[in-house]
Amino acid sequence: MTDFFHPDRLQKLADLKGLGVLPYPARCPEGRERAAELLADFDARKGQTVTIAGRVMGRRGYGKLAFLDVIDESGRIQACLQKDRLSSADFALLKCMNLGDFVSITGELSTTKVGDPTVFGDGAGDSVGNFTILCKALENPPEKWHGLSDSELRARRRYVDLFSNQEVRNDFLRRSAILRAMKDIFFGHGYHEVETPVLHPIYGGANARPFVTHHNSLDMQLYLRIAPELYLKRLLVGGIERVFEFARVFRNEGLSQRHNPEFTMVEFYQAYSDYRGMVELTEELVVGAARAAGLEQENGKICATFREVEYDLSPPFQRVRYADAFREHVGVDAEDRPALEAKMAEHHVKVGGNGEYHWWKAVNDLFEELVEPELPGPVFVTDYPAAICPLAKPSADNPVWAERFEFFLGGMELANAFSELNDPQLQLQKFEEQVADLDDPEAPNQVDMDYVRALAYGMPPAGGCGIGIDRLIMVLLGKDSIRDVLLFPHMRPEVGLADASGGSDPESKTSGVETPEAPVQ
């Protein structure tokens, strides 16, 4: 369907072919170097012949001379093509080039009259290939000064957002650097990176509504994982003592500035440690991530600015016991039920059902309403009510409390950790209570008996933690919305686009995938 593409560009494409030039060659001239390295090394490299390659984002033409802004992953560099310095065949290509095309230029690295470092395309006489078009673009790039500004278009066409805005590109490269720094810390502590199933026959490890899917040839219902937790702890049973997984998890809930249906969390488990060890490691990870994000200042302070509030991420972070924070900000003792009932009435908090779980859930609602806003962070809140922690080990001193912490930063819960419950009978009892609880729509639908059996074989005492990566990166990069830290946030299908190619019928394509035995044309 030709009218999907721009007629102007198709004409240029035809012109190129008329010149006998391939618009999509397979190979780039060898020895291509990146813009940023050439500029960083400019004094030493000046006068040398170099080759650059990238996308043309600017052109200033003078008839017998043209300046091009060429961008690659590292940044921008200027090129200059002159009629009396290039072969006529190469110079003629300028006529067929548009903004957005990929090109390569070979020539002298030098400066212009105003001192701007520039690659001057070289190659007199019959030499060809010192200016080449590497890829002809058939779609117009966005406005050169503003780029894409509509947030929907930016997300839908992230590829355009990325090449038209270096800040955006840098931010996603910073995300990559943050993940790498965190992995380095894990490896430095003797951790192993593992991958566990995404398709779960029973969903668990968190309270959330799952996505449901179906395996055709097994004819069974499966869930996209809401957490990797129960599989990772099976590995502790198996004798792998330190594991982490950067896990994409899926939760079938509403979308918001802080929620995407799929998101990334890192979970990590360490045998012979406990939640106190996880506090230390989590702090190290957050600090390492902040350093990788470039937030360390010359004076050694580490600061992040998120939603116009500055957070000091210089360790150590504050630690506060749940019960202490509760008493301070709610004004009553978390174990004083009569006083709590009055507080709940005052703040319209309702107990959702019978039993300890629902009571403590309501207490925790009070905590979330009255205490969490007072904890901008970074802060570790430790020792949570055991009744709302089905996977955490109760405190030996007072089983009302569990060995659990949550880490808050930027007004969000960024991490959740326990001393992992490894008593198989207690775990089974807690699972059964969850499944029996019909008041909670997010409770697991059945007990994962294989996990209980794994515990029955014996799991060493361990600490485990999960960190919400996307939210951490929001704070570190100062992004208000999770959509700005996800390369491709979830979007509804673009209306009209599927029809644009004209020929294909999405219905028949889908049925072909699902019924491979159907005749193939």
Add this chain to the structure above:
RNA sequence: GGGGGCAUAACUCAGUUGGUAGAGUAGUUGGCUUUUAACCAAUUUGUCCCAGGUUCAAGUCCUGGUGCCCUCACCA
């Protein structure tokens, strides 16, 4: 799911009281050998988100729908 806002050219945006659809960028043509948002001259491009309604006349007013953003609820 509730409430509020936005939708005009490939991109960024104007569009008056309801009266022939606009600018800049990009593209095209011509000029120009040191520009860098180059400049000068000419020029092409529209399902004004969709469907109804009011009106002599709707980009503009009304109703419904779609998409996105903000906010609340749920959640990490």
